[in-house]
Amino acid sequence: MASNWGFSTRAIHDEQHSCKKAGAISRPIVPAVAYAFDSAEEAAAVVDGTAEGRYYGRFGNETTDILEDKLADLEGAEASLAVSSGMAAISIALMGYLNAGDHVVVTRDVYGGTHKFLSVIAEKYGIHYDYVDCTSVAAIRNAVRSNTRVIYIETPSNPKLTLIDIEAVSLTAKDKGIKLIVDNTFMTPYLQNPLALGADIVVHSATKYLNGHGDVIAGIICGRKMDIDHMRYNIMGQLGQNLNAWDAFLILRGIKTLGVRMEKHCSNAMKAAHYLSSHPMVEQVHYPGLPSHPQCELAERQMRLTGGIIAFEVKGGAEGGKQFINDLKMALISFSLGDPETLVQHPASMTHSSIPEHELTDFGISPGLIRLSVGLEEPEDIINDLDQAFSTLVDGVGSR
Numbered sequence: 595m596a597s598n599w600g601f602s603t604r605a606i607h608d609e610q611h612s613c614k615k616a617g618a619i620s621r622p623i624v625p626a627v628a629y630a631f632d633s634a635e636e637a638a639a640v641v642d643g644t645a646e647g648r649y650y651g652r653f654g655n656e657t658t659d660i661l662e663d664k665l666a667d668l669e670g671a672e673a674s675l676a677v678s679s680g681m682a683a684i685s686i687a688l689m690g691y692l693n694a695g696d697h698v699v700v701t702r703d704v705y706g707g708t709h710k711f712l713s714v715i716a717e718k719y720g721i722h723y724d725y726v727d728c729t730s731v732a733a734i735r736n737a738v739r740s741n742t743r744v745i746y747i748e749t750p751s752n753p754k755l756t757l758i759d760i761e762a763v764s765l766t767a768k769d770k771g772i773k774l775i776v777d778n779t780f781m782t783p784y785l786q787n788p789l790a791l792g793a794d795i796v797v798h799s800a801t802k803y804l805n806g807h808g809d810v811i812a813g814i815i816c817g818r819k820m821d822i823d824h825m826r827y828n829i830m831g832q833l834g835q836n837l838n839a840w841d842a843f844l845i846l847r848g849i850k851t852l853g854v855r856m857e858k859h860c861s862n863a864m865k866a867a868h869y870l871s872s873h874p875m876v877e878q879v880h881y882p883g884l885p886s887h888p889q890c891e892l893a894e895r896q897m898r899l900t901g902g903i904i905a906f907e908v909k910g911g912a913e914g915g916k917q918f919i920n921d922l923k924m925a926l927i928s929f930s931l932g933d934p935e936t937l938v939q940h941p942a943s944m945t946h947s948s949i950p951e952h953e954l955t956d957f958g959i960s961p962g963l964i965r966l967s968v969g970l971e972e973p974e975d976i977i978n979d980l981d982q983a984f985s986t987l988v989d990g991v992g993s994r
């Protein structure tokens with residue numbers, strides 16, 4: 595790949611086309627599970643890692659290899675690993691570094707599934723964690739114990755769009771000999787590159803913007819080859835969390851348009867955020883592109899554009915929030931994000947419902963908070979839809 599190519603050129607082109615004979619441009623879907631060897635010695639060398647090669651589909655396939663090379667290139671990583679979901683990426687990355695008795699510092703308003711993995715599974719296997727306000731390096735330093743092995747952050751966070759200074763946290767992590775894992779799902783490599791800012795591992799739910807069409811569940815882990823090999827051969831393959839060839843192909847196809855899609859998501863979100871911030875029925879808008887966001891200076895430093903997700907609080911608390919999303923006519927009520935369709939949800943009763951109420955309050959996830967994944971429709975149609983839902987809210991809040 596030409597080293598001076600820009601993001602979208604690298605997202606679209608590959609070094610070599612797979613099928614020189616037929617000239618096929620799109621990449622092959624190779625579903626093979628079994629591989630044949632010329633000799634027993636060659637098979638033994640591949641399985642013990644002394645020779646390069648693949649021996650069984652649970653550890654990868656040719657289509658996931660292409661996807662992994664693509665993501666490693668776009669994230670600026672030595673290697674990457676394609677897995678069966680964003681949660682597989684998160685759990686494999688954490689298990690890659692943590693053993694029983696270890697401790698992890700986790701950012702506070704983290705994705706609900708990550709919270710559940712830590713409290714239900716990791717805890718059961720003797721892994722300890724503390725939720726810490728990672729916007730403060732001092733708070734991280736205070737929370738670090740002698741057995742802390744990982745700092746895990748999401749920036750912007752889901753759902754409150756809190757930003758964390760990746761570079762500052764990575765300096766603290768390095769100083770303490772701790773690994774830093776960053777969930778880059780909301781940003782994609784088009785908008786933010788945590789490895790360049792000092793992180794050790796980047797995880798993605800590729801289900802969201804990377805695939806971008808709401809028809810694949812997948813995850814990606816990017817980092818040093820040594821760490822990725824350990825995660826592939828000792829965790830992913832053993833737990834059977836590999837990605838299949840067809841889904842890898844769909845993500846490769848989605849990534850070709852990642853740049854243009856992210857530009858449009860961001861410009862639509864900026865327009866919607868301005869609209870929301872001027873509406874009398876909105877108490878607060880959380881969007882890093884607005885000057886009212888407390889960390890807009892960090893957004894400018896760390897993110898190329900400010901993303902497609904907005905969180906906002908409507909008047910009327912939980913009842914007002916639910917009524918508002920029920921009254922939307924074009925936006926769809928959904929747990930996902932990053933799709934062409936504008937998707938909306940109520941975190942307290944949907945994506946973050948497994949988090950106990952007192953923790954939701956601690957994390958600042960208020961009963962009336964709405965998360966909007968701004969889609970690729972015409973911006974006027976998105977705003978008109980919000981507007982008509984507000985008009986019924988103004989008339990009827992608290993009366994249904």
Ligand SMILES: Cc1ncc(COP(=O)(O)O)c(C=O)c1O
Nearest residue numbers: 679680681705752779799801812
């Ligand atoms: C920020 C973030 N990380 C990880 C995940 C988990 O991804 P998946 O559903 O692909 O397992 C999600 C899902 O919504 C998410 O929003």
